[in-house]
Amino acid sequence: MKSNNTAKSFDYTGLKRVISLGLSQSKGLFIGVIFIAVFSACFSVYRPYLTGDVIDNYILNKDLVGLKLEIFKLIILLIFEGILAFFTVYLANVVAQRVIKELRVRLYNHLIKFKLGYFDRTPNGVLVTRSVSDVETIAEVFNDGILVLLGDALKIIFIVAMMYYMNWVLATIVIVILPLMMIITRYFQKALKDVYQEERTLVSKLNTFIQERLTGMNIIQVFNRQQAEYSKFSSINNDLKKNYLKTVLYFSLLFPVVDIVSALATGSLIWFGGLRTAAAGDVTVGNLIAFTQFITMLTAPMRAIAERFNSIQRGLVGADRVFDILDANETLPNNGKKKLEKVKGKIDFENVEFSYVPNNKVLKGISFSSQPGETIAIVGATGAGKSTIINLLSRFYDIDSGSIKIDGIDIYDMDLVNLRHHVAVVLQDVFLFNTTIFDNIILGDKSITLEQVQEAAKVIGIHDFISSLPNGYYSEVSERGSTLSVGQRQLISFLRAYIYNPEILVLDEATSSIDSNSEELIQLATTKLTEGRTSIVIAHRLATIQNADQIIVMDNGMIVEKGTHESLLAKNGYYANLYEVQFSKMNS
Template structure:
């Protein structure tokens, strides 16, 4: 992480420059263009000086035409190089952020679920979109512009000293005041821009969460309260930006005033010298007026461009903080799991989402190939955690989990997950067609394959009733479908992937009777002949399970089939059955 106390972090900047290595030719072209432009900038005032002193006053029209032609040529060259400079500096910036965004997104795709549990979606979106876009301005408006301005100042200082060192000293006398003001300005803006980026992330996060959870906001009549909270966050965002405006409004008038003072001193001293027949001519005075403006203007621009550079560096600091995050499942397995038989074993598995609390407390069980086990228990017993651990979304603290007799850590992560299909209670659908949500854009799965699978598990008729059938767009998060319909799509998604092991959360809360019947049929079809772990919410599924694991507070307290567990006097399952399932059975 960059130290916020520094006006500029060169270590971070060097790291960012490494992303230009693939575009060295463009990088060098832009750098060379900056050098050439600085040289061309000093030619026009010099030619103007020569024109006044050697052509206008001596009334030499031929020489004047020559000088005007040279000035026109210099202008054309400036336009050409400025075009190339601006275009390719922006081109370089956009290509760097493209590569950086790809690297960031690729990294985020492989983070542990634990990372996303602790990170706000809006904040991560800000990093991947807004912050990275801000980084592009380092190259398009910051770095090369500053280099060009600095070179221009060096060239102007040299030509001023060569032309008239006395007038040059007058200009240089004003320089310390502007440099001191610029230094203070840069430090203040560094802090201000960090606050701006914080407030932008807070605002994005808050808006994203409220839009996503708008139903909850309205159900619990939180509109007025959330509106007030939003106003407070928005006010902080405004104040952060106003602070940057305040610093700008102080600095730029000071810089402008210093430039005007320098011009006044040049005219005063140079005019007196010229009137008394000294070495300073009218041409030199005119050139120096231009030189002083050109000398101080880059300082103002450098400060402005440094703002842009600072914002880009603050954004880069935040992006690299994510790139430096070590939150990956260690994928060191060398074995490929192909056509798994589906034999599973949990051996004394212990796991906690954080160090303070253990969720799974030494559970052990086995599942034979093709066997269906149901897991039942109260909310928070650890049922869903078993699903997460089998797919290695989280790493266990101790114990082992094996598939076909081999610990899952020895398999490559991709081959392990290729053999496991998971249908979660909270079904997520992308804003895309039903077909693409089922295949997840896997080119090897054709529409004929999907239709055949849909017919097999009994959901084809339901899909054909939708406008456009399999090409029906479900919109963001599947909002155009009911919860039961979304779950049917998730069943079909799992089925077409032809998994060896199926993990299923078959929750039916807020599902209509027709959808529930379809889900029951789909459950029977999809689990047939396939190793299945089912977090069971229906009595029908539980009765058909080969084995039932009864969980309580992270432990397996009972194991057996439906009839065996009912025989246990005061058993946990029997009590659960009497409270939760007898009503369902009666219906």
């Protein structure tokens, strides 16, 4: 997901896209902030003019009555400036939060529809960074970026116009600093673009590293790799620190340079204006004071513009990376129109070929059929292609060639959601979310009641186990279910599949890691789950699938044998050899 804008100092296309998103979410507020910025610029520019007028017409003439009135005007002016500044910042932040809320929803909704292959090749840490911190940086485009930048730009325009209105000679002296300021700002803008690109890359790398190590903490500790992993972390963290220090260095240089330019402009103004006041009298003391204020007001927004560009630049780098995902065409096509209310469960694989990586076939012309209600067992060595079959049946991946049919209907003619509604999968590696057992079973389906879950649990024989937990069905499950045994997690996954009452059930080595206390419960649950529905069972333990209606033996992506347990043993071939090896191990 490499950005296309790394070579440009400023991503105008990205800015346009972010602004259009802001307008779509809060057009009224967006325009309102612009109007407030215009009024704020007008009020702030009028203040130095009023100050100069007070000095020339009231202080020098010792008009105390008029002076009091003008001071009151200045106070009112300052109050209005403060109010307008508050609404500018507050409303800009409201726009920003609405935008990132919408982006989060769009990004998450887009991601959950991606093909599994995308997640296979993209580290989770990268996606977490895109979905959280990169989205957050986009807010900076609004809350301290483009809308506030607009106000600063308007101030500069109005200040220049007011200076020329008051005294064109002094205005020309002051205006000389503008091109210099623009050159300085442009230079730092280019430098910061590269720094922020590197920063977001390093943040993604750090997030990926931390997430992987936390997930695999048991491996780190078992192999005593704590110090080695700490050293790797320190290296990445040090790179990120250096990157942040680059930003600090650039701004440490920028602000003193801006201050020096501002001081030079002020010195030139006082030198020339003072001479004109003393010699010709065509420049008043009030003019000098007003123009001194104008220089401060001119350099302040120009200095702020550099900071705004900093915020915008950071936000656009984040936006670029978020839009890379939103623009990615990784969604699994769902062109099927058929929605079946009920399926009988007949499955047909016809000459199916598939490869995760091009030109490296995992399945090589697989063909088999099942009748409704049959139990099909698939066995074979690791890497033979067993799990791939169920991934294709549920359309987690698309096949290269051939066809897969359910009740004679090609799965590509079926609506994807409807297809998966009829197929339930119980995996060997059970994933449980960090919520209650009840929530892990219903998975957000509010139409399923606690009573229904309890009845289903009683049918497959795990109600007593769940009820024995501290809070029963509302017991909290830790991340990935680490507080439960392997067998207990497996039982919960069985109940999760059973409650949705699928016509086709897939057990992917679901009984390969059973603890002795849960084995009897799991055997009962398996019997209840497979009863009356088409089942595909993938297993290493051949003893668990002896009663299957059909056993398919796979090797190197191909079917080498098919038949019942007895007929395959009679062949004295691949299956018989597997069975003999397992049987001898069990008795050794």
